[in-house]
Amino acid sequence: MPDPETTGQRQTGPRRLPPWLAPAVAPLPLAPLQPMLALLLARIGQAHPDLYGRLGEHAQKRFGIDPTDLPFAFVLEPKPQRPRARAVRALPGDLDACIRGPLSGLIGMAEGTLDGDALFFSRVLWVEGDVAAVLALRNAIDDARIDFGALLLGGLGPMGERAAAALRERMQPRTAPAGDRPWN
Amino acid sequence: MQLTLGPVFYHWAPERWRDFHYRIADEAPVDTVVVGEVVCSKRAPFKQDHVAGVVERLEGAGKRVLHASLILVSLPRERRQTRELMQLGEDEGEPAIEINDLTCLASLDRKPFAVGPFVNVYNEAAAGFLASRGARRICLPPELPLTAVAGIAAALPDVAIEVFAFGRIPLAISARCYHARAHKLTKDNCRFVCEQDPDGMPVKTLDEAGFLSVNGVQTLSQNCTSLLRDIPVLRRSGVASLRLSPQDCDMVEVARLYRDVADGRLDGAEAESRLAELYPEVPLANGFLHAVPGHLRVGAGA
Amino acid sequence: MELICPAGTPASLEAAVEAGADAIYCGFRDETNARNFPGLNFSRDEMRRGIALAHRHGVKVLVAINTFARAGNLALWQAAIDDAVASGADALILADLATLDYAARRHPAQRLHVSVQAGAANPDAIRFYAEAFGAQRVVLPRVLNVMEIASIVRESACETEVFIFGGLCVMEEGRCSLSSYATGQSPNMHGVCSPASHVAYGERDGRIVSTLGGFTINSFGKDEPAGYPTLCKGRFSTPKGAGYTFEEPLSLDAAVMLPALRKAGVTALKIEGRQRGRAYIAQVVRSYRQILAALDDGRETAPAGLAAMAEGQASTVGAYRKGWR
Numbered sequence: 001m002p003d004p005e006t007t008g009q010r011q012t013g014p015r016r017l018p019p020w021l022a023p024a025v026a027p028l029p030l031a032p033l034q035p036m037l038a039l040l041l042a043r044i045g046q047a048h049p050d051l052y053g054r055l056g057e058h059a060q061k062r063f064g065i066d067p068t069d070l071p072f073a074f075v076l077e078p079k080p081q082r083p084r085a086r087a088v089r090a091l092p093g094d095l096d097a098c099i100r101g102p103l104s105g106l107i108g109m110a111e112g113t114l115d116g117d118a119l120f121f122s123r124v125l126w127v128e129g130d131v132a133a134v135l136a137l138r139n140a141i142d143d144a145r146i147d148f149g150a151l152l153l154g155g156l157g158p159m160g161e162r163a164a165a166a167l168r169e170r171m172q173p174r175t176a177p178a179g180d181r182p183w184n
Numbered sequence: 185m186q187l188t189l190g191p192v193f194y195h196w197a198p199e200r201w202r203d204f205h206y207r208i209a210d211e212a213p214v215d216t217v218v219v220g221e222v223v224c225s226k227r228a229p230f231k232q233d234h235v236a237g238v239v240e241r242l243e244g245a246g247k248r249v250l251h252a253s254l255i256l257v258s259l260p261r262e263r264r265q266t267r268e269l270m271q272l273g274e275d276e277g278e279p280a281i282e283i284n285d286l287t288c289l290a291s292l293d294r295k296p297f298a299v300g301p302f303v304n305v306y307n308e309a310a311a312g313f314l315a316s317r318g319a320r321r322i323c324l325p326p327e328l329p330l331t332a333v334a335g336i337a338a339a340l341p342d343v344a345i346e347v348f349a350f351g352r353i354p355l356a357i358s359a360r361c362y363h364a365r366a367h368k369l370t371k372d373n374c375r376f377v378c379e380q381d382p383d384g385m386p387v388k389t390l391d392e393a394g395f396l397s398v399n400g401v402q403t404l405s406q407n408c409t410s411l412l413r414d415i416p417v418l419r420r421s422g423v424a425s426l427r428l429s430p431q432d433c434d435m436v437e438v439a440r441l442y443r444d445v446a447d448g449r450l451d452g453a454e455a456e457s458r459l460a461e462l463y464p465e466v467p468l469a470n471g472f473l474h475a476v477p478g479h480l481r482v483g484a485g486a
Numbered sequence: 487m488e489l490i491c492p493a494g495t496p497a498s499l500e501a502a503v504e505a506g507a508d509a510i511y512c513g514f515r516d517e518t519n520a521r522n523f524p525g526l527n528f529s530r531d532e533m534r535r536g537i538a539l540a541h542r543h544g545v546k547v548l549v550a551i552n553t554f555a556r557a558g559n560l561a562l563w564q565a566a567i568d569d570a571v572a573s574g575a576d577a578l579i580l581a582d583l584a585t586l587d588y589a590a591r592r593h594p595a596q597r598l599h600v601s602v603q604a605g606a607a608n609p610d611a612i613r614f615y616a617e618a619f620g621a622q623r624v625v626l627p628r629v630l631n632v633m634e635i636a637s638i639v640r641e642s643a644c645e646t647e648v649f650i651f652g653g654l655c656v657m658e659e660g661r662c663s664l665s666s667y668a669t670g671q672s673p674n675m676h677g678v679c680s681p682a683s684h685v686a687y688g689e690r691d692g693r694i695v696s697t698l699g700g701f702t703i704n705s706f707g708k709d710e711p712a713g714y715p716t717l718c719k720g721r722f723s724t725p726k727g728a729g730y731t732f733e734e735p736l737s738l739d740a741a742v743m744l745p746a747l748r749k750a751g752v753t754a755l756k757i758e759g760r761q762r763g764r765a766y767i768a769q770v771v772r773s774y775r776q777i778l779a780a781l782d783d784g785r786e787t788a789p790a791g792l793a794a795m796a797e798g799q800a801s802t803v804g805a806y807r808k809g810w811r
Contacts, residue, residue, distance in 0.1 A: 054526075307558075
């Protein structure tokens with residue numbers, strides 16, 4: 001079979017969190033995270049009401065979001081009447097769909113600075129379960145243009161702004177020369 | 185209910201192609217036979233010398249003959265062949281040509297014509313447009329569900345509506361030749377390797393489940409359409425004709441089964457079990473008609 | 487040459503405007519358009535606002551209504567046409583004889599483009615669409631090489647638009663039922679190909695296995711680049727061996743063909759990807775804007791460097807070069 005002509009650069013994906021971070025935060029209790037998540041979700045709902053129109057039937061589904069470089073994960077239920085998000089040590093088995101990947105990749109996709117399909121093609125992100133629900137969620141969030149840094153850190157004044165800028169900088173993709181294609 | 189034998193999609197040896205049609209002429213209870221190379225223009229010269237003899241034999245046996253056009257027309261040679269084909273006259277107001285691409289409409293000049301299953305007729309308005317240009321018969325695309333078939337037939341009582349009722353389902357056409365690709369050849373230097381697979385080259389999934397079938401630039405299904413059990417509902421829906429697409433099996437016997445069921449001499453389920461013996465090891469399917477995945481076989485419509 | 491860019495959401499439309507699109511194509515949120523994916527496309531209100539925003543920046547909007555109308559339910563497609571015209575669409579992209587005929591009769595002043603889904607692959611077919619419906623542009627199927635495109639341009643009064651980047655159909659568009667054979671959902675009828683709702687990923691013997699409608703489409707080792715389980719880009723088994731029977735999971739990137747396409751007289755260059763995020767839109771459109779600027783200045787056109795955006799992270803010039811077939 002003819003070899004395709006490969007061009008350009010290969011993306012190695014977003015930066016991963018430093019390896020010391022996961023063990024360092026592992027013993028911390030998750031309880032303080034829960035009100036922060038609830039606040040974040042409430043702010044997103046207020047700022048982006050169109051999001052539910054795009055999610056359609058998929059708003060009723062339960063999503064697992066698993067940052068592979070953190071010792072905990074999130075369960076998201078975007079139901080318009082009563083949206084819920086909570087942090088868990090391990091994802092439950094009855095989710096409709098699950099997205100796994102490094103935290104910066106997940107946030108970069110959610111913020112629209114990274115392309116979800118590109119992250120998927122490069123195996124940085126992985127999807128299990130109801131792929132249509134994940135696509136709907138991705139597309140709805142991509143259209144909403146959510147600035148997670150500003151939403152989360154917005155209450156902290158100039159210090160929060162700097163932290164948000166630093167977060168965004170972290171999430172810029174890096175590129176490396178294309179390697180041999182190990183398949184086919 | 186009429187029966188139409190569709191064009192042979194495969195690259196059969198010229199003598200085999202000729203003898204196949206001779207036997208159809210002599211023995212098969214079909215009303216119409218479609219001849220010509222529709223898949224690959226490179227194959228056309230091989231059977232060219234036999235076309236006249238085949239047509240004569242078929243017409244001598246009282247069968248109507250339609251000359252089919254290519255599915256995908258892109259090269260200058262293919263355009264020329266298509267234009268020449270459109271110069272064929274009409275036969276006492278009945279079509280002599282079956283078009284498989286809208287390219288043909290540019291040079292048809294309002295003669296009556298038949299429409300093959302490769303023209304996208306998904307609704308009554310598209311069918312009506314073609315009828316206004318001279319379409320007398322339309323074989324609908326195989327993926328159409330019964331609701332659409334019935335809707336189109338009801339809207340156009342003067343056009344003979346036909347459905348794809350037997351054979352591996354033609355699913356796609358490409359500029360790229362997958363037979364050549366599998367044999368690590370280029371299309372321009374293909375050595376006609378497709379001739380080695382008179383019933384298509386099987387394409388299985390990586391876990392060896394039957395799936396598709398390659399015929400040069402064409403991709404067909406692994407499973408074979410059987411609408412034998414659906415004939416009553418097709419008749420009630422206003423379908424005028426059933427298309428039988430030649431496979432590497434006894435097509436005369438296949439035609440007899442369809443004829444017997446259409447004439448009420450044989451039960452559809454009984455006929456289908458005989459069909460499975462005539463064309464063994466190929467699963468039967470009718471999913472498209474029932475608006476489910478095309479590879480599935482579901483109970484006949486009420 | 488005009489740069490025609492995709493938008494699956496209003497945010498992507500804005501991203502395309504900012505990145506330098508000459509025109510943007512998009513569709514309504516239903517089965518009237520061929521990218522009817524979950525969470526994508528425009529409500530009537532979003533379409534009106536999107537077109538207004540684009541027009542304020544001097545950017546055109548082409549509305550794709552390029553599936554084939556369902557028998558007995560033409561009204562949905564006719565309403566899409568009427569609403570697109572009322573919203574100020576600069577052109578409608580249509581594929582079905584039914585929608586073309588309706589638009590040409592009902593809105594004779596409206597500019598019509600023949601969708602790639604119509605599979606108009608030669609000057610005679612194009613002449614038919616121009617004469618029958620007054621079509622002013624045809625989007626060429628991805629089965630033609632540059633010489634064939636040049637001869638189409640020479641012989642046709644119609645403008646031509648060709649794909650230069652993104653997902654690549656290896657089958658002739660508009661005449662492919664592979665997806666509905668496996669899933670019951672087809673590009674022509676439902677506006678989807680290999681739909682996500684029928685995709686599943688699982689693990690077997692340490693490899694990731696993708697299935698579509700229950701059929702195994704591919705299997706990847708841990709570090710292999712992945713492709714979306716599109717049927718024609720899966721790995722299958724034939725008597726001649728296992729592999730990518732139809733095409734590898736790669737994308738079209740015809741950046742190096744731009745000088746030849748311009749010489750051929752092509753009017754417009756199209757980027758595929760209404761289903762992609764706005765990060766893709768921004769990066770691909772900006773990149774091609776730069777290549778076109780370089781071309782206008784008579785400078786070398788560098789490769790786009792967009793492999794990261796590509797399926798399987800690799801690209802091909804597809805049928806534009808003859809050996810592809």
